[in-house]
């Protein structure tokens with residue numbers, strides 16, 4: 477039974493482009509304080525536990541290699557995964573885009589005549605706006621991850637991949653719980669304090685009745701092992717374990733890039749992910765399930781394999797490395813831009829450095845102003861690349877996408893820089909063309925220059941001379957002087973110079 481109340485279906489639609497949203501966020505000192513505290517705590521822990529492993533760098537290389545193998549042989553691994561899942565009793569569905577994936581989930585829920593589902597934290601379902609689609613279909617969605625619950629109850633938007641409520645401090649969380657929990661289920665105690673243990677206790681009691689009641693659960697997956705058809709969810713609170721075991725029906729929406737070939741490959745990622753994400757040596761809960769096990773857990777298991785732009789990313793030779801991402805958030809926690817503006821300014825479920833490359837590639841460069849602003853939301857300092865456990869060269873992809881954004885906006889007409897470079901290449905390509913240009917430049921220098929300087933030039937060069945003078949070209953070039961004097965063997969003296977102000981020579 478649902479409460480009948482329309483729950484949070486807030487979306488990123490309508491958030492202004494990054495430069496505007498970032499300026500607004502920068503004015504919020506409370507937000508900056510919350511973010512600074514949280515990101516610095518996590519990144520310090522990450523650095524400490526990563527340093528404990530002598531083979532950390534080898535693990536990163538191995539992880540990148542495994543993912544590249546999957547990306548290079550996607551067709552083969554997808555077929556293998558489908559076969560393994562089917563053999564294990566799961567039903568496999570293919571979704572080209574978010575709308576198709578949402579329809580599949582809604583149809584399954586309707587078939588079971590449920591009015592609500594419980595949900596494990598999942599980026600893929602956030603990406604496709606599943607909550608809003610389910611709500612529209614009259615099915616309530618209960619987020620069960622603590623941070624997702626805070627976001628949902630607060631009618632808010634997630635601002636971090638791993639800690640979606642990172643922008644909230646504990647007294648804000650207490651207020652949200654006191655105000656909202658009673659409207660959708662078990663209320664928080666009136667004397668609730670802002671102690672983390674008390675807040676977690678209130679969330680546990682509130683969620684427990686939903687876990688025990690729900691017939692259908694929705695999850696994502698951190699990994700999908702192709703040769704056995706095993707899905708893996710790692711988490712810290714145990715809420716995921718409840719969703720994955722108690723309901724009768726489980727629907728998992730899985731991005732096609734989540735594949736790892738074997739359990740041996742999975743082992744590499746289970747070392748890298750917790751250390752990079754929360755600074756822990758291993759996740760408190762690592763749940764794995766392989767289709768249906770009779771008498772144990774959900775007896776109907778569906779897996780929705782989601783493309784939603786991923787094959788487009790795969791076709792981009794520079795950008796495809798973004799599909800290695802294991803959503804650890806390490807790049808967010810070290811990013812100086814993210815630390816100051818938070819996640820909402822990125823206008824997407826994927827904020828920070830990975831969001832700046834993944835969102836434009838999934839949506840498509842040139843889609844809208846907000847999408848095209850994202851590759852520029854970076855200082856290119858490279859801190860993200862240094863911590864990324866799967867060696868995604870985010871700065872390289874950012875520069876690549878900036879180029880694509882610029883190209884997409886000039887509609888085939890070359891920009892000033894490109895026109896200048898094409899002209900320079902043509903001139904320097906033949907000695908006589910260069911000599912001719914030098915003669916013309918020397919002549920124009922004599923006509924336009926005053927005391928060795930040119931004060932005004934026509935557009936577009938006027939953008940330079942509006943603020944400063946340009947040294948006039950010498951009356952005779954070096955090559956001209958050489959030809960005239962045979963390299964001074966005719967003792968003709970040095971080439972004539974044009975004196976600058978103050979006697980400096982050019």
Ligand code: SF4
Pocket residue numbers: 752800801802803804805806807808830860863864865866867868
């Ligand atoms: S890009 Fe790298 S560091 Fe950032 S979330 Fe993905 S795996 Fe983690």
